[in-house]
Amino acid sequence: MKSKQIKIALRNCGHIDPEDLSDYIARDGYKALSTTLSGSRETVVQTIIKSGLRGRGGGGFPTGKKWELAAAVKGDKKYVICNADEGDPGAFMDRSVLEGDPHSVLEAMAVCGYAIGADEGYIYIRAEYPLAIKRLKIAMAQAKEAGLLGQNILGTGFNFEIGLKYGAGAFVCGEETALIKSMEGNRGEPIMKPPYPAQKGFMGKPTNVNNVETFANIPAIINKGADWFASIGTEGSKGTKVFALAGKVKNVGLVEVPMGTTLRELIFDIGGGIVGGKKFKAAQTGGPSGGCLTEKHLDTPIDYESLKAAGSMMGSGGLIVMDEDNCMPAVAQFYLDFTVEESCGKCVPCREGNKVLYQILNKITHGNGTLEDLKKLKDLSEIIKSTSLCGLGQTAPNPVLSTLNNFYDEYYEHVVEKKCRAKVCRALIKYIIIPDKCVGCGACKRACPAEAISGEIKQKHLIDQDKCIKCGACYQKCKFNAIIIE
Amino acid sequence: MKQLKNFGEFESLRQELKVKEAENEKKVRIYIAMATCSIASGSAKVLEYFKEEMPKQPVEFVIKPTGCLGLCHSEPTVEVVLPGSGPVVFGKVDTKRAKLIIDEYIKNGKLIDGVIEEN
Structure with a gap:
């Protein structure tokens, strides 16, 4: 099932002990930082621009450009922030990276710090991710002890300290200006842009904010080269994207595929198709900010532009699959x-x-x-x-x-x-007993919390539609398929 | 780990760790997913079991707790690499299946049901 996957951001997840720095170094960890520190700042920025990497948090802004902007601003103090405030329902890409490969994010933040001229970084992470926090703390301590973070890294005179800031799980704090406000101890409310964080961010200083998955790509790009990265993906969207497959798909989980993979390949080849052989109806990308893709989009190559054209967006990578049993107005209401x-x-x-x-x-x-x-x-x-x-x-x-x-x-x-074809909206459905199939066992009558079912044992039962609260308890109890939903 | 003072020290540590990693390839390597999702479905007990049982086996081995492979549908997952073979990922592992993995696959090279396709 992995034939179509290419793992870049997830390259180490499942292959190293996240609590052991030696494992990370043995798989080329901190090599990108070492390479970066032996070259010029401009080289790093140009490499990232050339790679074509775009923000994986959802917006898709070119990462190299963002670094270039932050590097160009003059300032005695600058900050690097890692946005780990993953909040889309059904999305857990960032958690997996932080729990499986925390050093890759730390290393990338230090690389970014060198590129833009910052000596301090923060990871804004949800307090609901205790294991990710624990592993980050261990990783930070180990990297510092080894001289790969902190003061005078590898004897180059470059300093970079990383701290953690905890978010209380507010969705809006994933927006970079709200995130910065929250970090400063204020209410997590967004502000007007411009000024962009690159000009005036955390504590009023130039700040570069990138998402976890974006950072996780950086060391691989530096180690293997911008051209290698740019050779994967589509014209405007380079590299891979991690998706969290959820909903009515057989193989629920995390997958990383090249940009340009089709929805059909994702859901049917890698995801194994729809649970219970039901019919595919739609897939929601971009979480509550995105839209749904339908059968007609199954063969569209997925990238930032094609998703936008289809009325959705890339988002952070949540992909919720829906089948014929999902009611679309109810789905919209849920979001x-x-x-x-x-x-x-x-x-x-x-x-x-x-x-x-x-x-x-x-x-x-x-x-x-x-x-x-x-x-x-x-x-x-x-x-x-x-x-x-x-x-x-x-x-x-x-x-x-x-x-x-x-x-x-x-x-x-x-x-x-006044019909709900998916039979989800309670006000629009009716539970009915088919007299021919009812054996009069009384199971439905006992299960009914509203006393809406009448009938003696071994006699046909009947549901009083005025009393029925449409909870479906009778439907689940009936062993003779005598109750149908209309 | 000792403080690395310059590029040279980092490079020699890197090479040293790569050699060590290569030596590990001669041993049975067992990777046990220990992300939140894996732990929630019972991987901590599986890790404990391997740590207890493997020293009793007549093979050289390495056990590593790792992040997850993203196979939520089959957690807890355990990846076993026998010397000279490709990685094999077992899904829905509990202590009963862990025993089977040791007895059948690690000791005799015989695959058991519930292997997750990797190609």
Whole structure:
């Protein structure tokens, strides 16, 4: 199942003891730092630019360009920050890297520090990742003891210290300006850009922020060369991407594939297809900020641009697979529920607009929606996207828009025919006992918490639709397939 | 580890560790996934078991706790590399299967069910 995978960011995960520096060094660890320190700053920046590496946290900004900007700013003090505030539902790429190969991130941060002229770095990590934190602490102590971090690294006079800052798990803190605010001890709220962090970041100083997976690629690029890295992937998206396959796919897990791999290869070849042989319906990329890809996108090569063109985005790499049993308006509602909860509340379109979007979706999934609501959903989504301050608000309506575009017929059925074809929306389904199949065992009657089922033992049973709360307990208990959902 | 004072010291340590790594290739190597996901599905007990049982076997070996291979669907996973063979990854390993891995594969080179395809 690994034939189509190429492991760069995950190259050491599963092959070294993350708590042993010797293991890392034996697999070319800190060689990139040693190479970097023996050359000029410009060389490093140019290598990263040439490699074509782009930000793996979701935005896809060219990493080398970001370094170049931070390097060009004059300043006595600069910072390097590693964004390990992984918050998408169903995404765990960064956790895996930090738990399996913490030194690769530390090494890359030191390389970045040398390139932009910084002597201090911080890893902003979720406090919910205790094992990753533990292994990072061990790695930091070992690297310092060996003289690979800290003062006068390898006798070159270059100093680089790394510290940890813990996040409380707020989704918005993955946005770089909010992350910096949170690190400074303020509320995790984004601010207007420009000024960009490269000009005025942490403590008002020039700061370079990169994601964990982005950093994990750096040592490999320096060791094997920019041309090698640029030879993998597509025209505009070089290298590989780690995806967290989740949902209705057989082989749930982490995979790393070259950019340009198709969704079909990811889900059916590597992922082993859909659980229980059900029919594929959609795949959500980019988490709550992204959109869904459908059957017609199965053969599209995945890269930053093609995903954008398909109405989704790369995101950090969460890939949630859905089958015929998933109701798309309900999926959109699930993601909106998440963003409403995680909105920091600073700007009105995001704080109020998303709440209204959620309420309309709630109306639709409860059978009270109208055709006018569908139009309202679309219009409001466009307004939120164009007027929100930060990435969270600007992308929050994406799941609504993309499900509306790709599955309009399902929305139409919900509001006009009052039907949910996936049989998910409780208000739109009915549990019915088929008299011919009912043997009168009474199992359903005993399971019903609402006392909605009547009938004597060995007699046909009946569900009182007015009393039924549609919990499905009877459906699960019936051994004779006598209960159906309509 | 002692403080490395210059590029030369780093390079010689690197070479020394590479030689050591190459020597390990003559031994049975057992990599046990110990990421959050693996531990949650019981890998700590499996690691404990190998650490206890392997010294009783008539083979030279190395046991390494590692991060995960990303095979969430089959955790806990154990990768075994016999000298001169390619890596074999076993999925859903508990102490019962760990015993089978030692008795069948490590001692006799016979594969057991539940090997995860790697090609």
